[in-house]
Amino acid sequence: MGERQYIGRVKIGILGGTGPQGRGLARRLAADGHQVVIGSRAAERAEKIAAEYAETEGAGRILGANNSHAAAADLVLVTVPYDGHAALLSSLTNELAGKIVVDCVNPLGFDKQGPFPLRIAAGSAAEEAQRLLPGSTVIGAFHHVSAMLLDDPSIDHFDDDVLVLGEDRKAIAVVCELASAIPGARGIYAGRLRNAGQVEALAANLIAINRRYKTHAGLTITGLP
Amino acid sequence: MGERQYIGRVKIGILGGTGPQGRGLARRLAADGHQVVIGSRAAERAEKIAAEYAETEGAGRILGANNSHAAAADLVLVTVPYDGHAALLSSLTNELAGKIVVDCVNPLGFDKQGPFPLRIAAGSAAEEAQRLLPGSTVIGAFHHVSAMLLDDPSIDHFDDDVLVLGEDRKAIAVVCELASAIPGARGIYAGRLRNAGQVEALAANLIAINRRYKTHAGLTITGLP
Numbered sequence: 001m002g003e004r005q006y007i008g009r010v011k012i013g014i015l016g017g018t019g020p021q022g023r024g025l026a027r028r029l030a031a032d033g034h035q036v037v038i039g040s041r042a043a044e045r046a047e048k049i050a051a052e053y054a055e056t057e058g059a060g061r062i063l064g065a066n067n068s069h070a071a072a073a074d075l076v077l078v079t080v081p082y083d084g085h086a087a088l089l090s091s092l093t094n095e096l097a098g099k100i101v102v103d104c105v106n107p108l109g110f111d112k113q114g115p116f117p118l119r120i121a122a123g124s125a126a127e128e129a130q131r132l133l134p135g136s137t138v139i140g141a142f143h144h145v146s147a148m149l150l151d152d153p154s155i156d157h158f159d160d161d162v163l164v165l166g167e168d169r170k171a172i173a174v175v176c177e178l179a180s181a182i183p184g185a186r187g188i189y190a191g192r193l194r195n196a197g198q199v200e201a202l203a204a205n206l207i208a209i210n211r212r213y214k215t216h217a218g219l220t221i222t223g224l225p
Numbered sequence: 226m227g228e229r230q231y232i233g234r235v236k237i238g239i240l241g242g243t244g245p246q247g248r249g250l251a252r253r254l255a256a257d258g259h260q261v262v263i264g265s266r267a268a269e270r271a272e273k274i275a276a277e278y279a280e281t282e283g284a285g286r287i288l289g290a291n292n293s294h295a296a297a298a299d300l301v302l303v304t305v306p307y308d309g310h311a312a313l314l315s316s317l318t319n320e321l322a323g324k325i326v327v328d329c330v331n332p333l334g335f336d337k338q339g340p341f342p343l344r345i346a347a348g349s350a351a352e353e354a355q356r357l358l359p360g361s362t363v364i365g366a367f368h369h370v371s372a373m374l375l376d377d378p379s380i381d382h383f384d385d386d387v388l389v390l391g392e393d394r395k396a397i398a399v400v401c402e403l404a405s406a407i408p409g410a411r412g413i414y415a416g417r418l419r420n421a422g423q424v425e426a427l428a429a430n431l432i433a434i435n436r437r438y439k440t441h442a443g444l445t446i447t448g449l450p
Binding site: 113114115116117146159160163165188189190191192194195197198199201202204205206207208209212213214215216217218219220221222223224225 | 338339340341342371384385388390413414415416417419420422423424426427429430431432433434437438439440441442443444445446447448449450
């Protein structure tokens with residue numbers, strides 16, 4: 001929305017894009033005019049899901065492919081469950097080199113008491129991604145916006161901010177701009193990658209809030225100019 | 226503000242209350258009618274700071290004392306720097322038994338690149354406090370509201386929420402109600418103590434936001450009924 005300073009309409013790949021978070025982001029990014037390639041381990045599954053979006057609104061198109069094809073896009077989002085995260089990224093080092101890779105993964109465990117953060121040796125999924133992809137510029141973002149609301153076309157305003165983490169100012173600016181594909185959302189720089197772990201884990205708190213208050217909670221940063 | 230369901234005006238101790246966070250909370254809790262005892266390692270220091278508040282508004286009073294005296298209050302907040310956290314609490318096990326202890330500590334390190342979360346063996350300062358204080362009911366809260374704004378009497382509205390973490394529903398309700406002493410703020414249950422670590426660490430992100438955008442950032446939860 002608004003002026004584009006950093007990116008025009010680009011081709012965006014979404015690794016693991018057939019899950020709720022990937023589908024929701026695909027819908028919003030396509031509606032904002034980008035071409036989106038939903039990736040999956042099984043191309044047929046991604047193609048099937050992409051076809052379901054073919055008749056929805058949006059200037060951009062949503063295509064389905066295997067993850068390696070999705071990784072060939074201009075900019076790549078990662079929305080796989082954490083347990084497949086390292087293996088998938090390790091297998092795509094070459095495809096992802098030279099690109100901005102936006103890690104959207106929330107490493108959570110669940111038990112009878114609900115969600116809890118997994119301890120990640122690298123500190124966070126985003127830092128793990130950066131270690132596995134030394135030739136890519138990894139940014140952490142899109143951890144908190146409700147997947148269900150993203151994928152609901154009747155929702156045309158989000159009272160949410162997207163916290164964007166990374167080391168590279170240009171890439172941060174690109175992803176902050178990308179966040180504005182979610183109507184009402186602002187992309188906000190929220191620290192270096194070493195501060196991504198708590199942002200990823202905060203999804204557990206939002207789930208706890210959702211359960212207690214029967215809602216789809218999000219968060220906004222207050223006090224910005 | 227509003228009706229009190231769970232607590233009347235009580236005596237609140239603030240361990241390490243001479244720091245910015247403790248002073249800011251003391252000001253707001255006193256203004257809401259509670260009697261507040263600021264605790265310090267050195268009683269004289271706490272008395273001196275309490276005297277500075279003597280002429281400010283507020284139905285409640287602010288007194289200064291040593292930490293052990295502050296720990297004798299009805300309800301106790303912990304606002305010490307993390308490096309003194311374990312030693313102080315270990316020394317007050319008896320005084321704090323049977324009480325609600327609200328841990329407000331953000332375990333952060335700082336270096337040339339700014340703030341970063343410390344790794345806590347117990348998972349979080351709040352979980353560490355609960356381990357050290359088996360006879361107390363530990364709640365995590367008040368991690369994010371700007372200490373500077375809390376202590377600025379010209380600020381009469383906060384666009385912030387207070388995330389409240391704990392295991393005990395009654396104690397959670399008490400602390401949620403206590404949070405409303407900060408005008409405009411809501412106390413929101415945000416999960417069990419095992420989900421406190423990321424809430425404490427998120428203060429590092431707010432500091433990064435403050436530095437980038439030259440502000441005093443806070444956060445609110447959206448989507449609540």
